[in-house]
Amino acid sequence: xxxxxxxxGLFLFLKISWLHQNKPLQxxxxxxxxxxxxxxxxxxxxxxxxxxxxFPPLANSDYLLNNIDxxxxxxxxxxxxxxxxxGETYDGVMQNQGLEEEEIADVMNYILNNWNNSxxxxxxxxxxxxxxx
Amino acid sequence: xxxxxxxxxxLLVVSFSSCISQENPPLIETPxxxxxxxxxxxxxxxxxxxxxxxxxxxxxxxxxxxVLYRVSxxxxxxxxxxxxIYKRGQGGLLDVAVHPDFKSxxxxxxxxSSHIEGDKGGNTSLYQAKxxxxxxxxxxxxxxxxPNTTKGQHWGSRIVFDNDGHLFFSIGDxxxxxxxxxxxxxxxxxxxxxxxxxxxxxxxPFINADGAKKAVFSYGxxxxxxxxxxxxxxxxxxxxxxPKGGDEINIIQKGKNYGWPVITxxxxxxxxxxxDERSRPGxxxxxxxxxxxxxxxxxxxxxxxxxxxxxxxLFVGSLKFKYLEHLVIKxxxxxxxxxxxxxxxxxxxxxxxxxxxxxxxxxxKGILKVIQK
Numbered sequence: 001x002x003x004x005x006x007x008x009g010l011f012l013f014l015k016i017s018w019l020h021q022n023k024p025l026q027x028x029x030x031x032x033x034x035x036x037x038x039x040x041x042x043x044x045x046x047x048x049x050x051x052x053x054x055f056p057p058l059a060n061s062d063y064l065l066n067n068i069d070x071x072x073x074x075x076x077x078x079x080x081x082x083x084x085x086x087g088e089t090y091d092g093v094m095q096n097q098g099l100e101e102e103e104i105a106d107v108m109n110y111i112l113n114n115w116n117n118s119x120x121x122x123x124x125x126x127x128x129x130x131x132x133x
Numbered sequence: 134x135x136x137x138x139x140x141x142x143x144l145l146v147v148s149f150s151s152c153i154s155q156e157n158p159p160l161i162e163t164p165x166x167x168x169x170x171x172x173x174x175x176x177x178x179x180x181x182x183x184x185x186x187x188x189x190x191x192x193x194x195x196x197x198x199x200v201l202y203r204v205s206x207x208x209x210x211x212x213x214x215x216x217x218i219y220k221r222g223q224g225g226l227l228d229v230a231v232h233p234d235f236k237s238x239x240x241x242x243x244x245x246s247s248h249i250e251g252d253k254g255g256n257t258s259l260y261q262a263k264x265x266x267x268x269x270x271x272x273x274x275x276x277x278x279x280p281n282t283t284k285g286q287h288w289g290s291r292i293v294f295d296n297d298g299h300l301f302f303s304i305g306d307x308x309x310x311x312x313x314x315x316x317x318x319x320x321x322x323x324x325x326x327x328x329x330x331x332x333x334x335x336x337x338p339f340i341n342a343d344g345a346k347k348a349v350f351s352y353g354x355x356x357x358x359x360x361x362x363x364x365x366x367x368x369x370x371x372x373x374x375x376p377k378g379g380d381e382i383n384i385i386q387k388g389k390n391y392g393w394p395v396i397t398x399x400x401x402x403x404x405x406x407x408x409d410e411r412s413r414p415g416x417x418x419x420x421x422x423x424x425x426x427x428x429x430x431x432x433x434x435x436x437x438x439x440x441x442x443x444x445x446x447l448f449v450g451s452l453k454f455k456y457l458e459h460l461v462i463k464x465x466x467x468x469x470x471x472x473x474x475x476x477x478x479x480x481x482x483x484x485x486x487x488x489x490x491x492x493x494x495x496x497x498k499g500i501l502k503v504i505q506k
Contacts, residue, residue, distance in 0.1 A: 038308060039222050039285045046403050054455075078198075080179075080497075093179050093497050095198055097285060098221035 025109060025122050032103075032110025039097045040107065048115045054092065056085040059115035068108070068121060069131055075104050077133045101128040157398075157424040161458070162471040169473050171501035174492065175204045181481055181494030183228035183291075185241070189487050193241065193264075194500055197225035201243070203267055204500070214262070214269035219248035219255035222285015227257070228302070230292040232329065239264050244290040244302055247277065254281035256320065257288045257304040261331065275331030276302075276348060278320035284308030287321075287374075291360035291431070296367050299334060300327050301385070303371065305356030310394045314353050317345040322393060324357065324371065324385055326350035338388030353391040353416065355379075359429055359449060359483075364436035370420075372429040372449055375399040376407060380426045381419035382449075382467075392416035398424065421460070421467045428453035431482035437489025440505050448473075448491055450480025457483065457493060457503065474503065 023031075036044075044050050048059035058064055063085040064071050073079075074094060081091035099107070102125045112119035180197035187193060191205045199218040202209040218226050224246030232240035241264050248255040256278040262269040287305025294300055306314045306322035314322025317339055325348040328334055339345035359372035369385040379399020383391055396410045398419070412418060423429070430450040435443040447460040455478050461469035474493075482494035491503040 041402055091497075095180065095225075096220070098219070098224070 022124055025113075028106045028109045028122075029113055032106035032108070033114075035099065035103050035107040036110050039099065040111075043094075048111060048117075053088060053090070056083070056088075056090045058111045059117060061085055061117075064111065065117065065119065068112070068119070068123070072104060072108060072123065072128055072131050073133070075099065075107065076101075076128065076131060101125040104128045155424060157422060159468060159470050162469070163475060164471055164473075166472075166475050168506055170504050170506055171474065171477070171493075172504060173207075173498070174500040174502055175202070175207055175209050176499040177209070178202070178494075178499040180225075180496050181499055182226065183230070183243075184482055184484055184492065184494055184500060185229050185231045186484075186487050187231060187235065187264075192486075192492075192500070193229050193231075194494070195226045195229050195243070197227070199226050201226065201229065201269075203264075210267050212264070212267050212269060214272060215243075216245065216258075216260055216272055216274070217247065217249070219246045221246065221255060221283070224255060224257075224285065224288045227288065227290045228292045230294070230300075232261075233294050233298075241269075242275075242292050242300065242302075244292055246288050248281060249274070249277060250279075250281065252281045254283040256281050256307060257290050259292070259300075259302050259325075259327075259331075273331070275327065276325065278304050278307075282307055282309065287356040289357055291358060291371075293360045293362050293369060294329075295362060295369065298329055300329055301325065301350065301360065301369055302327075303354065303357035303360060303373075305354070305358075305373075306393065310355070314355065314393045315390070315395065317342060317349055317352060320346060322352060322354045323349045324351045324354060324360075324369075350387060351385050351389050351391060353393045353395070354383075355393045355397075359432035361432050361434060364434050365445070370432065370434075370447070372432050374428060375422070375426060377402050377404070378424040378426055380423040380429050382421040382429075382432075382447075383417065384420050386417075390416050391419075398422045399426070420465075426453065427451040427458060429458075430480055431484065431494070433483045433485045433491060435485060435491060437485070439489040440491075448483050450483045450493060452479045452481065452496075455479055457491075477501075 043055040044058050050057035078096040079094045082089050105123045105125045105128050108123040178196050181194050182197045183195040185193050194202045201212040227244040229243045243260045246255045247258040259276040262272040286308040289303040289305045292302045303324045313319050333347045339349050340347050355373050357371050357373040361370050371385050372382045376399035379397045396413050430452050432449045449458045456475045457473040459471045459473050460467050479496040480493050484492050486492050493501050
């Protein structure tokens with residue numbers, strides 16, 4: 001009996017701490033939109049279209065949608081070109097913006113689920129924390 | 134019927150010409166680019182934000198992510214002893230400038246983003262330090278804007294000196310345009326004036342204004358990232374990033390309000406209007422404004438005889454279009470604009486060196502010397 005309540009208690013604890021750490025996707029996307037307006041929009045622009053040859057697009061970007069971990073790494077630690085995005089080479093520098101792990105998860109969820117982008121994957125701060133330089 | 138046709142045609146012509154004249158005149162010209170070239174002074178710098186000359190042969194260069202380099206003969210050495218830098222968004226290690234008497238006192242000034250108090254986020258600060266070989270000593274905080282904020286935008290910043298023993302530095306609106314730039318009791322969206330030891334000059338314009346930040350010299354700015362002193366008049370010239378279509382050049386005068394965000398020629402990045410007011414009594418008009426925006430970074434006048442026909446002209450780096458803009462000014466007006474070094478890269482900074490040459494900081498490259506062929 002003691003064992004059962006211990007297991008139940010542990011389960012409850014894990015469940016609550018999971019709920020505590022991960023906000024619902026819609027909230028993460030909304031928060032990510034604010035981060036986007038603050039840190040990203042100057043270069044990647046309002047509709048994620050970027051500037052051909054200078055700032056890579058995020059909307060319908062093969063690089064983003066096929067390299068989610070690399071994209072997180074780019075936001076977390078910075079990214080220097082050359083990289084190829086939708087058949088075009090980009091040889092610029094994106095510096096790390098000093099975002100916290102939760103902010104990176106939020107902005108990833110925003111760009112992965114906006115401008116006709118869609119992703120099955122929900123990015124969590126835990127996943128961001130596991131990505132190393 | 135016929136007159137109707139003429140009217141329609143006339144309207145068409147008018148609307149067409151107003152379309153093509155959306156660029157604020159004078160229209161930019163692109164001369165034959167083979168007339169210009171560069172020599173690399175130092176390479177391998179991601180974002181060369183600020184530079185200052187220690188002598189004709191040596192300079193200091195800031196790398197935005199938080200490195201100060203001492204450069205001599207093309208080699209860069211990291212300078213140690215920097216204060217802690219809060220890296221977020223457009224913030225980092227920003228401008229660096231040698232004291233007017235650097236040769237005798239070895240003092241330098243730096244602006245950077247810092248988080249030194251308890252609350253979350255950061256704001257722009259001004260430091261003074263003594264450069265001893267490759268180390269900073271006696272690092273002193275002279276000014277720290279408050280409050281901290283986690284916003285990533287608009288930290289400024291440039292440092293210049295007038296001929297009367299003052300230091301000027303700029304701080305952008307810190308992403309809080311409706312609160313900071315028009316409020317003299319708050320930091321941000323201002324150009325500040327201090328004595329060289331960091332004290333506040335007794336004749337600063339708002340020294341007696343109740344609750345005002347006493348260091349403020351002018352206000353109503355968005356994000357000033359270019360500042361220089363006119364070689365003849367001694368005036369402080371500034372350029373600032375506006376919103377879309379609202380980048381400005383201003384001549385900074387004591388106590389004046391430059392209007393942001395109450396008046397502007399720009400609109401939001403999204404294309405929605407900010408205001409339809411372009412002018413208002415008590416607010417200064419820009420000396421010039423750019424439509425479309427070029428994203429102006431550093432600025433410098435050419436005062437030497439080194440270049441043919443450039444003496445007295447203004448040079449501004451374009452981050453967005455990746456060229457050096459040459460502006461010819463006659464009788465208080467920009468009369469000609471042209472692209473120099475087209476496609477050179479995102480120009481972060483422009484300075485005239487003690488040898489009279491112009492030097493530019495280019496992202497992903499480093500410091501280049503501008504030459505005419």
